[in-house]
Amino acid sequence: MHRAFETKFLRPDPDAVAPDGSAVRVLLRVRGGGVAHFELASGQTSVAVRHRTVEEIWYFLHGRGEVWRQRGEAEEVVAVSAGVCITIPLGTAFQFRVTGEEPLAAIGATIPPWPGRGEATVVSGPWEPTVRPGPT
Template structure:
């Protein structure tokens, strides 16, 4: 019989955040396995996150509500990609990609994210130089 850690593999979206990410976004923890984790991020209207870079994980985002922008610079590349965040958009943030978000809308910017491997802790996200003025 396969035993499942229900506390980690089945989880409702919490009303209150579980923590605040190193970039300043609210984090609500979702299901997790040995090989991947999921989370809900919330960025409030007008909020600008701090620019960060993940040291060891890849992250895939899916925007559920709100509007904003994200800039990404992969592995120290000079070229910066800026993407409009809108509901229904998914994007990949590979390991070593610097990124920063801002909510330019009037409602919360909500994102579901998958991290592979699972999120290891706050030391995962290092603060980097930003292009948006952070809060």
Template sequence: MSNQAGQQPFDTADVADAPVVTAPDGAEVRPLLVLEGLGSLAVFVLAPGQVTHAVSHATVRELWQVTAGSGALWRRQGGREESVRLVPGTAVSIPLGTAFQFRADADSAGPLRITAVTMPPWPGTDDEARPEEGPWEATVR
């Protein structure tokens, strides 16, 4: 059966089979799915005690939900700045242009795992993640 114009094929992914890449902020990323022009889905993993580099995005926005581990997220937009706890069930937004940095608690029983939707899909360009000044010293490369 052929697709009607404008329809996208069904896709299925398993995080265990996803390639492992390094995000510009240093977190481990497992890209899962893409809906062309709309968004992409990935899982971020940060080992206990690790801290990412602070970055902001040039063209994308993100929604995160913590699925395992614990840690903290710092984010700054204009004159607003805050740090929030990350525990399973916590959901946060990263609006366009927001500077952010996250870390996994050193005493966490396992890695901090975050499922994230990026809108539009992650472009894969070198200039998408811009370095920022954050509150913590990064421990990832």
């Protein structure tokens, strides 16, 4: 079976608002996973969420911030900036915020592909969110 190749440029405007409140630009997906661009503006803090069935890998492109992750007894806050790559394993609660003057942007790989509504659950995080959540 022949599958066509796909190529897509990053759109200037977001496609959606993620359940954590970040601006999302959907890129591409294949059977096993998908990739999107996420961004929070300067001074913003996301909503804390936990995914039900997906795990993610994020690679930060620009900006400075912090990411909180918690799963079971393990919990940490890590500083992020361009060049940092993190995982968000299945069942991990997470939240992120911008600590610098420019937006914080990352490319995220979601495995398996984002299934849609019902995937994210809002949870309690360490910081007060400054954005409104998108559909959970």
